[in-house]
Amino acid sequence: MESLGGIIMYWVIALSIVIFSVLTVTTRKILRSATYLLFVLFATAALYFKLDFEFLGAVQMAVYAGGIVVLFVFSILLTSHPGDNTSRLVSKKRLLGLVAGVATLVVAGWALVSRCADMAAQLPVMDNPTMHQIGETLMGTGKGEYLLPFEAISVLLLACIIGGVTVARKR
Amino acid sequence: MIYYLIPALLMFCCGVYGFVTRKNMIAMLISLELMLNAVDINFVVFNRYLFPGQMEGMFFTLFAIAIAAAETALAIAIIINVFRAARNVDVNDLNKMKH
Numbered sequence: 001m002e003s004l005g006g007i008i009m010y011w012v013i014a015l016s017i018v019i020f021s022v023l024t025v026t027t028r029k030i031l032r033s034a035t036y037l038l039f040v041l042f043a044t045a046a047l048y049f050k051l052d053f054e055f056l057g058a059v060q061m062a063v064y065a066g067g068i069v070v071l072f073v074f075s076i077l078l079t080s081h082p083g084d085n086t087s088r089l090v091s092k093k094r095l096l097g098l099v100a101g102v103a104t105l106v107v108a109g110w111a112l113v114s115r116c117a118d119m120a121a122q123l124p125v126m127d128n129p130t131m132h133q134i135g136e137t138l139m140g141t142g143k144g145e146y147l148l149p150f151e152a153i154s155v156l157l158l159a160c161i162i163g164g165v166t167v168a169r170k171r
Numbered sequence: 172m173i174y175y176l177i178p179a180l181l182m183f184c185c186g187v188y189g190f191v192t193r194k195n196m197i198a199m200l201i202s203l204e205l206m207l208n209a210v211d212i213n214f215v216v217f218n219r220y221l222f223p224g225q226m227e228g229m230f231f232t233l234f235a236i237a238i239a240a241a242e243t244a245l246a247i248a249i250i251i252n253v254f255r256a257a258r259n260v261d262v263n264d265l266n267k268m269k270h
Contacts, residue, residue: 014178021182021205025189030198037201040182044208047175051219053229060211063236068204068243075247076197079254093192101188108180112173119221120172126223137226146230153237160241168248 002123009050016043030080034072041065052128172220176213183209196250196260200243207239 002010017040024036041064048057141147182205189202211232218228254260257267 010174014174017178018181021185024205025185025192025202030195033198033201037204040205041208044212047212048215051175051215053215053219056215056229056232059233059236063240064204064208068240071243071247072197072201075251078251079197079260080195097188097192100191101184104187105180105184108183109177112176112180116176117173124220124223126219129226129229134226137230144225144227146234149230149234153234156238157241160245164244164248167245168251 006050009046013043013046013050016040017047030076031073034069034076037072038065038069041069052126054128055131055134172216175216175220179209179212179216182206182212194261194263196253196262197247199262200246200250204239204243207235211235 020036020039020043024033024040027033027036041060045057045060045065048054048060137144138146138150186202186204186206186209189205190199193199193202214228214232214235216228218225222228250260253265257265259265
C-alpha cells in the first residue's frame with residue numbers, strides 16, 4: 001500500500017482537478033476561467049510527477065502553463081473587457097449542457113466502473129524514464145521509436161507558425 | 172487505477188458541459204483544452220499501470236501536447252481575426268456567412 005504522504009498528495013491533486021475544472025466552466029468572468037484552467041493544468045502536471053513521469057510533468061508545465069495559458073490571457077485581454085460578466089445562461093442551454101455532460105459521465109463512468117474497477121489496483125514499480133532513454137526513443141527509427149512523428153510534428157508546427165502569421169496579419 | 176481515471180472523467184464532462192453552454196469562442200476553446208487534458212491523463216495512467224517500463228502513453232501525451240499547442244495558437248489567430256472583422260467573439264452573433 002502507498003505511504004500516507006502519497007495518499008494525501010493524491011487527494012489534494014484529485015480534489016483540485018475536480019474543483020477547478022468545475023469552476024473553469026461555471027465562472028462567469030472569462031479571465032477567471034483562464035486562471036482556473038491554469039490551476040487545473042498545474043494539478044495535472046503534479047499528477048504526472050506523482051506517476052513518475054517527470055519529463056512529461058515538466059513539459060506540461062512549460063507548454064501548457066507557460067505557453068497556452070499566456071496565449072489565452074493575451075487573447076482574452078485583446079477581445080473583451082476583463083470586468084465583464086458573460087450574460088446569464090438561458091435555462092434551456094444550461095439544461096442541454098447538463099444533459100450532455102451527465103450523459104457522458106454516466107456512460108463512460110459505467111463502462112469504467114464495470115470494466116476496470118479492480119484492474120491493476122496496485123501501482124507497479126517502475127524506474128523513471130531517464131533523459132537518455134527518452135532521447136533514444138524519440139530519435140530512433142526502430143520499432144516503437146518515434147523519429148517520424150517527431151519530424152511530422154516539426155512540419156506541423158512550422159505550418160502552424162506560417163498559418164498563424166498569415167491569418168492574424170493586418171491587411 | 173480507477174482512482175486516477177475518475178477525476179479525468181469528471182474533467183472531461185466539465186469540458187463537454189462548458190463546450191455546450193459557453194458562447195464566447197475563447198471560453199469554448201478553454202473547455203476544449205480541458206477535454207484534451209483529460210484524455211492525456213488517461214494515456215499516462217494506462218501506460219503507468221498496465222505497461223510499466225514502456226513509454227508509449229507518455230509519447231502519445233507528448234505529441235498530443237504539441238498538437239494542442241499548435242491548434243490553440245492557430246485558433247486564437249482565427250479568433251482575433253474574427254474579432255477584428257466583427258468586433259465580437261460571441262458565436263451567436265457570427266452568422267454573416269449564412270446569408
